[in-house]
Amino acid sequence: KTRIFSVSNQKGGVGKTTTTINLATALAAVEKKVLVVDLDPQGNATVSVGAKRRLGSKNSYTVFVGGENINDCICKTDIPYLYVLPASKELLGVDIELADAEKPQFFLKKALEQAQDFDYIFIDCPPAVGLLTMNALAASDCVIIPVQCEYLALEGVADLMKTINKIKKNFNPELRIHGIVLTMFDGRSNLSKSIVSDVKEFFGDQVYDTLIPRNVRIPEAPSHGIPVMLYDYKSAGSQSYIRLAAEVLKREREF
Amino acid sequence: KTRIFSVSNQKGGVGKTTTTINLATALAAVEKKVLVVDLDPQGNATVSVGAKRRLGSKNSYTVFVGGENINDCICKTDIPYLYVLPASKELLGVDIELADAEKPQFFLKKALEQAQDFDYIFIDCPPAVGLLTMNALAASDCVIIPVQCEYLALEGVADLMKTINKIKKNFNPELRIHGIVLTMFDGRSNLSKSIVSDVKEFFGDQVYDTLIPRNVRIPEAPSHGIPVMLYDYKSAGSQSYIRLAAEVLKREREF
Numbered sequence: 425k426t427r428i429f430s431v432s433n434q435k436g437g438v439g440k441t442t443t444t445i446n447l448a449t450a451l452a453a454v455e456k457k458v459l460v461v462d463l464d465p466q467g468n469a470t471v472s473v474g475a476k477r478r479l480g481s482k483n484s485y486t487v488f489v490g491g492e493n494i495n496d497c498i499c500k501t502d503i504p505y506l507y508v509l510p511a512s513k514e515l516l517g518v519d520i521e522l523a524d525a526e527k528p529q530f531f532l533k534k535a536l537e538q539a540q541d542f543d544y545i546f547i548d549c550p551p552a553v554g555l556l557t558m559n560a561l562a563a564s565d566c567v568i569i570p571v572q573c574e575y576l577a578l579e580g581v582a583d584l585m586k587t588i589n590k591i592k593k594n595f596n597p598e599l600r601i602h603g604i605v606l607t608m609f610d611g612r613s614n615l616s617k618s619i620v621s622d623v624k625e626f627f628g629d630q631v632y633d634t635l636i637p638r639n640v641r642i643p644e645a646p647s648h649g650i651p652v653m654l655y656d657y658k659s660a661g662s663q664s665y666i667r668l669a670a671e672v673l674k675r676e677r678e679f
Numbered sequence: 680k681t682r683i684f685s686v687s688n689q690k691g692g693v694g695k696t697t698t699t700i701n702l703a704t705a706l707a708a709v710e711k712k713v714l715v716v717d718l719d720p721q722g723n724a725t726v727s728v729g730a731k732r733r734l735g736s737k738n739s740y741t742v743f744v745g746g747e748n749i750n751d752c753i754c755k756t757d758i759p760y761l762y763v764l765p766a767s768k769e770l771l772g773v774d775i776e777l778a779d780a781e782k783p784q785f786f787l788k789k790a791l792e793q794a795q796d797f798d799y800i801f802i803d804c805p806p807a808v809g810l811l812t813m814n815a816l817a818a819s820d821c822v823i824i825p826v827q828c829e830y831l832a833l834e835g836v837a838d839l840m841k842t843i844n845k846i847k848k849n850f851n852p853e854l855r856i857h858g859i860v861l862t863m864f865d866g867r868s869n870l871s872k873s874i875v876s877d878v879k880e881f882f883g884d885q886v887y888d889t890l891i892p893r894n895v896r897i898p899e900a901p902s903h904g905i906p907v908m909l910y911d912y913k914s915a916g917s918q919s920y921i922r923l924a925a926e927v928l929k930r931e932r933e934f
């Protein structure tokens with residue numbers, strides 16, 4: 425059975441896209457067949473794996489709102505076992521367009537049920553809690569929550585947990601929090617360290633042991649259209665995502 | 680006449696809140712009466728000036744959707760001449776709630792017309808292009824666009840310009856782009872430098888000369904509830920925002 429993960433946090437710039445594509449790449453590297461669904465109108469996940477945003481057809485908007493068959497819209501990446509459903513700018517209009525539809529939260533779930541024989545599907549969410557993110561959470565088995573090691577990013581985590589519980593109660597009782605990943609950790613900063621201890625104290629086992637350090641190679645990779653894991657395998661950024669993927673797989677066995 | 684600025688970019692984590700509160704503080708320091716309107720449900724601007732998010736009344740949601748008189752909801756900050764209209768979680772529901780309302784784009788404009796004798800109003804926008812941001816743009820004289828010096832942040836700027844032009848054409852012909860501010864510039868990174876030259880080449884004079892450097896004192900300030908300008912006046916972060924404020928005032932005289 426395909427395992428579907430959402431990577432979500434309404435706080436902007438915390439590493440959702442970076443976590444989505446690097447986890448997906450690490451799982452593809454161990455020959456799991458993985459699909460990245462880009463649900464962010466900006467299409468950062470699409471660009472980060474070397475694909476192009478599409479307009480009008482064969483994209484995550486035409487699949488989930490327009491009813492196109494997902495298998496006709498998925499494209500291969502240069503990375504074996506890794507596929508992507510590209511984003512489209514048209515996703516911007518979803519909140520208003522689907523506001524009156526019947527069960528607007530389940531459009532994506534229906535579309536993903538058609539996707540054949542993937543081991544994992546990762547959905548990259550936009551920085552908001554609108555209908556796009558609600559569709560992602562309603563369609564998912566699990567959620568991974570990136571939290572940047574900075575004070576402003578802490579404020580929104582409790583809100584996000586409440587939103588996830590609301591979706592779980594009303595639309596998707598199977599939904600579980602797979603884990604919280606602390607990103608852009610700066611070992612020289614006391615604030616960064618105190619944020620890590622606060623989050624671990626508050627959320628306990630839900631927090632992955634792997635900390636993702638702030639690493640200058642990470643923001644360089646998207647300009648080459650490849651995940652940092654391929655751009656600079658030995659970098660601290662890549663190595664931390666490899667460790668995180670191992671931790672994700674370990675939890676999968678325990679679930 | 681009150682000058683109203685929106686600080687907007689749908690890309691997350693690019694420095695919208697940081698730019699809003701530090702520009703507002705710099706103008707308050709030269710005795711302009713300034714109001715920060717926090718339109719982001721996360722309330723980062725509210726927290727960054729030492730106030731608290733409010734629920735149920737006297738917040739940016741009850742003012743712009745509920746029709747409360749803005750003058751009853753504004754609170755002083757510890758900084759002379761600086762006031763804030765706190766955010767509320769209830770802002771999350773605006774897209775769906777106002778979808779059927781008449782002229783949903785003008786709710787904020789009507790509410791801000793009541794705000795008395797401010798020299799400047801700065802609206803901190805969430806990382807999205809939904810009804811909250813549309814209300815902010817429809818109510819504003821000018822927009823300031825923070826762009827992080829990283830590759831993924833470039834992708835969305837052209838989209839944002841299109842959105843601004845759409846709002847200008849359909850809802851607010853006076854709206855102008857005041858400027859683009861490049862943030863989190865890292866002088867050691869070639870990518871950062873090439874992003875600066877790309878943005879300057881593409882957008883020319885619209886780009887402010889002042890570059891905001893990546894500076895570790897900036898993310899520390901919100902945990903103390905004060906803008907970096909007061910937290911560490913001599914830091915590179917503060918000094919760059921003071922220079923930016925001077926540039927903003929210079930452009931104001933030229934407009």
Ligand SMILES: Nc1ncnc2c1ncn2[C@@H]1O[C@H](COP(=O)(O)OP(=O)(O)OP(=O)(O)O)[C@@H](O)[C@H]1O
Pocket residue numbers: 435436437438439440441442443464468549550551607608609636637638639640642643644646661689690691692806829830831832
């Ligand atoms: N560990 C890291 N170290 C350094 N830079 C990072 C790290 N993780 C992400 N980045 C960079 O920070 C920026 C924000 O990351 P990313 O785009 O993945 O966040 P996001 O949460 O998906 O943003 P949005 O809210 O806009 O969707 C990007 O330029 C990315 O390359």
Ligand SMILES: Nc1ncnc2c1ncn2[C@@H]1O[C@H](COP(=O)(O)OP(=O)(O)OP(=O)(O)O)[C@@H](O)[C@H]1O
Pocket residue numbers: 434435436437551574575576577690691692693694695696697698719723804805806862863864891892893894895897898899901916
């Ligand atoms: N020049 C800078 N140097 C270092 N850190 C910065 C700088 N500007 C902002 N930051 C930090 O980066 C994070 C993101 O900035 P900020 O919250 O202002 O962005 P935003 O665009 O408002 O985010 P959102 O999209 O969630 O509203 C914050 O933790 C902030 O303190």
Ligand SMILES: [Mg+2]
Pocket residue numbers: 440441442464468469548549550
């Ligand atoms: Mg993203």
Ligand SMILES: [Mg+2]
Pocket residue numbers: 695696697719723724803804805
């Ligand atoms: Mg913000």
